[in-house]
Amino acid sequence: MNDISPGLRARVLLEKHGFQPTHALGQNFLLDERLLSHLIDLAGVAEEDDVLEIGPGPGLMTRLLSQRVRSVTAVELDRRLKPVLSSMLEGCENVRVVYADALKADLCALSAPGARVVANLPYYITADVISRLLLRGPGYKSVAVMVQKEAAERMLSLPGDKQWCHLAAIVRYFGKVQILEEIPPEAFQPSPHVVSAFLRIDLYDQRPVRPNDEALFLRVLSAAFAMRRKTLQNNLRAAFPLSAQAAAEAIERAGLPERVRGEAVPLEGLARLADALGELLKAQL
Ligand code: SAM
Numbered sequence: 001m002n003d004i005s006p007g008l009r010a011r012v013l014l015e016k017h018g019f020q021p022t023h024a025l026g027q028n029f030l031l032d033e034r035l036l037s038h039l040i041d042l043a044g045v046a047e048e049d050d051v052l053e054i055g056p057g058p059g060l061m062t063r064l065l066s067q068r069v070r071s072v073t074a075v076e077l078d079r080r081l082k083p084v085l086s087s088m089l090e091g092c093e094n095v096r097v098v099y100a101d102a103l104k105a106d107l108c109a110l111s112a113p114g115a116r117v118v119a120n121l122p123y124y125i126t127a128d129v130i131s132r133l134l135l136r137g138p139g140y141k142s143v144a145v146m147v148q149k150e151a152a153e154r155m156l157s158l159p160g161d162k163q164w165c166h167l168a169a170i171v172r173y174f175g176k177v178q179i180l181e182e183i184p185p186e187a188f189q190p191s192p193h194v195v196s197a198f199l200r201i202d203l204y205d206q207r208p209v210r211p212n213d214e215a216l217f218l219r220v221l222s223a224a225f226a227m228r229r230k231t232l233q234n235n236l237r238a239a240f241p242l243s244a245q246a247a248a249e250a251i252e253r254a255g256l257p258e259r260v261r262g263e264a265v266p267l268e269g270l271a272r273l274a275d276a277l278g279e280l281l282k283a284q285l
Contacts, residue, residue, distance in 0.1 A: 045116055049070060062074045098110065108136070111140070119144075
């Protein structure tokens, strides 16, 4: 099969092994070599890069990536793809396939700081995977992923927008995000019922806000979005061992309105709040 194109090879292998895609695993494959090469261009990878791919599926993107970068580590949950991937990646010495759940795997053991992520993500776990990559990863250079168009637009939202959410806040804290291209349903096999978007997050060397304690700031960020109808004060009390008075004091010291809701506060305000909270918690010890 060495004389046929990688795209055709992927199709033939899926058929030969009688592979039936599972909707619940988000198995909408991209089998067009030209489109994938274009997406790899957009991902901005270079020869010296190590790439982490989430969900290689039949491995066409993996194979094309392996020709463009130093190494590829691909994490696939579905072991039924093993025979397809083994044949598809024959001779690709710089590829390692790990059969694991990307939501549970130790990302720092899979890739080193400075690696890039490239993936056509399963949409049912988009938000969880992206926040995990940013919060638990080793510190990637960039994260270029295919997601549902609405999810991409949510990630680009700003404080005060209706769509502003915990994921958007995390993305904005870690990097600069841009939608690079919209991809129609017909590009996938089988076709999903939604339009997709390929986006890239370029991670900052210097974050836009500098809380004294980043771990505490990220907990405050998470608390701010925990229960959307509640005030920030109530959400803080649910997340930290605080009296109503101490929560109110932290909010006041951060210069925020008493009854403000978490989703209305920009990152700068939440960073000030984390700093104020840190001092109050220390004083409580
Ligand atoms: N990269 C391939 C492509 O573009 O054709 C496949 C993309 S398909 C949208 C998503 C892939 O992610 C599938 O192969 C699926 O089995 C895999 N997957 C689903 N959930 C996963 C998880 N939790 N961890 C790792 N891979 C997962």
